[in-house]
Amino acid sequence: MKLKEITEILSLRPLTPAVGLEREVSGAYVGDLLSDVMANAGEGNLWITLQTHVNIVAVAVFKNLSAIVIVNGRMPDSDTMDKAVSEDIPILLTGKSAFETAGKLYQILNAQNLQG
Amino acid sequence: MKIDKTYEGSFHIVGGDFSHAGEASTELKTILLSAGVEDEFVRRVAIATFEAEMNIMIYATAGILRYTISPEEIRIIAEDMGPGIENIELAMQEGYSTAPDWVREMGWGAGMGLPNMKKNADTFRIDSVVGEGTKVEMIIRR
Numbered sequence: 001m002k003l004k005e006i007t008e009i010l011s012l013r014p015l016t017p018a019v020g021l022e023r024e025v026s027g028a029y030v031g032d033l034l035s036d037v038m039a040n041a042g043e044g045n046l047w048i049t050l051q052t053h054v055n056i057v058a059v060a061v062f063k064n065l066s067a068i069v070i071v072n073g074r075m076p077d078s079d080t081m082d083k084a085v086s087e088d089i090p091i092l093l094t095g096k097s098a099f100e101t102a103g104k105l106y107q108i109l110n111a112q113n114l115q116g
Numbered sequence: 117m118k119i120d121k122t123y124e125g126s127f128h129i130v131g132g133d134f135s136h137a138g139e140a141s142t143e144l145k146t147i148l149l150s151a152g153v154e155d156e157f158v159r160r161v162a163i164a165t166f167e168a169e170m171n172i173m174i175y176a177t178a179g180i181l182r183y184t185i186s187p188e189e190i191r192i193i194a195e196d197m198g199p200g201i202e203n204i205e206l207a208m209q210e211g212y213s214t215a216p217d218w219v220r221e222m223g224w225g226a227g228m229g230l231p232n233m234k235k236n237a238d239t240f241r242i243d244s245v246v247g248e249g250t251k252v253e254m255i256i257r258r
C-alpha cells in the first residue's frame with residue numbers, strides 16, 4: 001500500500017512536506033531501541049516509534065525504511081527534521097499511541113492482503 | 117562490480133559528539149554506492165559501521181574508523197581510546213548493556229550493537245584493554 005493512503009487513513013501529519021509520500025509500504029515495525037530496529041525491521045517497513053533524536057533518520061536510511069511515524073504527540077527537534085529532508089525520509093506525526101497506530105495499520109494492511 | 121583497485125580511508129570519531137552520529141557510516145555508504153556494489157552488501161556494511169561508530173561515540177573518548185575496500189571485500193577497523201571492556205564475552209551477549217540513562221533516552225542501549233556487527237560481518241574480532249581502549253575488526257565479503 002502507498003504511504004500516501006496510509007497517511008490519509010490514519011490521519012498522520014507530515015512533518016516533512018518536502019519529502020514525497022509516493023512510496024510503497026511493505027509492512028511495519030514498532031520499536032524504540034535503535035539497534036533492535038537495525039536488526040529486525042524489514043526493507044520498506046514503516047517504523048513506529050516514540051524516539052525523536054536525529055539518529056532515527058540514519059537508522060531509517062541504513063535499513064531503507066519507507067517512513068518514520070512518531071507517536072504520542074511527540075515532536076522531533078529541527079535537527080531531525082532537517083536531516084530527514086536531506087536524506088529523503090518522510091516523518092509523520094500522530095497523537096495516538098504506538099499500540100493504536102500499529103493496530104489500525106495492521107487492520108488496513110491485512111484487509112488489503114485479503115482483497116488482493 | 118567495477119572496483120578494480122584498493123580504496124582506503126578513515127574517519128575520526130569524537131566521544132559524546134552526537135550531532136555527528138552516523139556521518140562516518142553515511143559517507144562510507146555513499147562511497148560504496150558510487151563504486152556500484154550491491155545494495156545488500158552496502159546495507160550490511162552500513163549497519164555494522166553505524167553500530168561501531170555509535171559505540172565509540174557513546175563509550176570512548178575518541179576513536180578512528182579505518183576502511184579498506186578491495187574488489188571482493190571491505191575491512192573495517194574501529195579503534196578507540198576509552199575505558200575498554202572488562203568482560204568481552206558478557207558484552208557480546210544480546211541484551212547486555214551498560215549504557216547510561218541519557219543514552220537510553222535516545223534509543224541506544226539495547227545491548228544489540230556488538231551482536232549486530234557480528235551478524236553482518238563475515239569475520240568479526242574484538243580486542244580490548246581495560247583503561248586503554250577497544251578495537252573491533254570486521255571483514256564483510258560481497
Ligand SMILES: Nc1ncnc2c1ncn2[C@@H]1O[C@H](COP(=O)(O)OP(=O)(O)OP(=O)(O)O)[C@@H](O)[C@H]1O
Pocket residue numbers: 034035036167171172175176196198199200201207208212213214215223224225226227228229230231250
Ligand atoms: N568501544 C567500547 N568501549 C567500551 N565499552 C564498550 C565499547 N563497545 C561496547 N562496550 C560495552 O559493551 C556493551 C554492549 O555493547 P553493544 O553495542 O552490544 O550494546 P549497547 O551499546 O549497550 O546497546 P546498543 O548497541 O544496542 O544500542 C556496552 O553497553 C558497553 O558496556
Ligand SMILES: [Mg+2]
Pocket residue numbers: 167170171225228229230
Ligand atoms: Mg552499541
